[in-house]
Each structure stands twice: as structure tokens, then as C-alpha cells.
Amino acid sequence: MPDTPKHIIDQLAALGQESRFRVFRRLMKAGPDGIPAGQLASELDILPNTLSTHLGILSRTGLVSARRDGRTLYYSADIESVSGMVEGIVADCCNGNPDLCKSLQTSKVLQCG
Template sequence: MEKEIALDALAALGQETRLDVFRLLVQAGQEGMTAGAIADALGVLPNTLSTHLGVLSRSGLVHATREGRSMIYKADLSSMQELVRFLLQDCCGGNPDLCGPLVAALSCTSEPAC
């Protein structure tokens, strides 16, 4: 990943509503959500949400597909994986043992155990 692409993605996520939208879409999984459902879930005005979805889409973190008359928004997890890989590519001076706690935290699925 190029630095400029990483900066765009980080800037997109550096705003509270956009971060909330991205996290909600991650939870929604491959089914995604319509803009109306996102707006309802987060209590965001539709025109404001449209702006945020545009920023997330341009950053590559969210993609929209048309299904009938609706646009379905989905988080692009491969873009997020590339971003995390970019951020951590030099983790711990290349010593993978030192990155073990980070990997364990990322793979943990039950909150109390994490």
C-alpha cells in the first residue's frame, strides 16, 4: 500500500461518524446495509450520512452495490487488512514473537477473555 492511500484511509476514519459507519458496516458483514438503515442505526441525518459515505467510498474502505432500487454499502475488509498490514509491516523490528500479543488481541472473539 502506498503512503498516500494509507493517509486517505486514516483521514477518512479520523472522524467520529465515519468511524462509527465503518464499524457498523464491519458488523453487518457481507449483507451490508442501506444508507437508510445506517442513518437509523446511528441517528445521522441522511444528507450528512451521504457525505460521510462518499468520503469512506473514495478512501476505498466502503463499497456500494446496487440491489434493485437500493444501494447496499459494505465495508471493504481487504482494504482495511492492507491498511493494518501497512501500519504494522515493520512491527517490532521484524521479530514476529514480539507481535504475538497484538495478533492474539486481533484474533480474540470473546470480549471478557480479551
């Protein structure tokens, strides 16, 4: 997905709901292997149909992806997309003065992917 300003705003809007943000954080913690939807619902105490709505919103913005293994859907955060979002947010940091933004550029968030 493109990292246009509109796309980044959509991603941030998707994260702007408390339960959805909790889902996203748990998927970030799970790493690239992801976590089964049922386990995610159970761990976060979210009804399966509500979780499905949240995952759909996160998926449409490219922050989350799913893979099927038999009958089980595993969800994971799309680290490349998350990195693109963060980079898009800080791209013009400090009006081209890189010394002021060094802590953002060396952040673990930007290096995990």
C-alpha cells in the same frame, strides 16, 4: 486500491471523524451483505445527506463499497482493503523481531477477511 503509505494515511484520516468512524464500525458489524443506506442513517441518527458525504469519503479511500439492489443501495466495509490498511500499519513492527509482534500477527482483526 494500493496500500501505499499515502493511501493508508488517507484511510486513517477518513476514520478520524467521529460520525464517520461510527458508520465504518456499523458497516464492519454488518459483514459482507452490508446494510441499506436508509437503515444506516436511521440506526445511527445521521441525516441522509450527511451520511452520503461520510459514505463518499469512506468509499474514495476504499474502506467502503456499495452495491445496488433495485432502488436500494447497500453499503459494506471492504474487508480486503481494511486488512491491507492494518497490515500496512504493522508491517515493520518491532524492526523484524517477529516474537514481539506475535499478538498483532495472530489478531482477529487480521484474520477476519
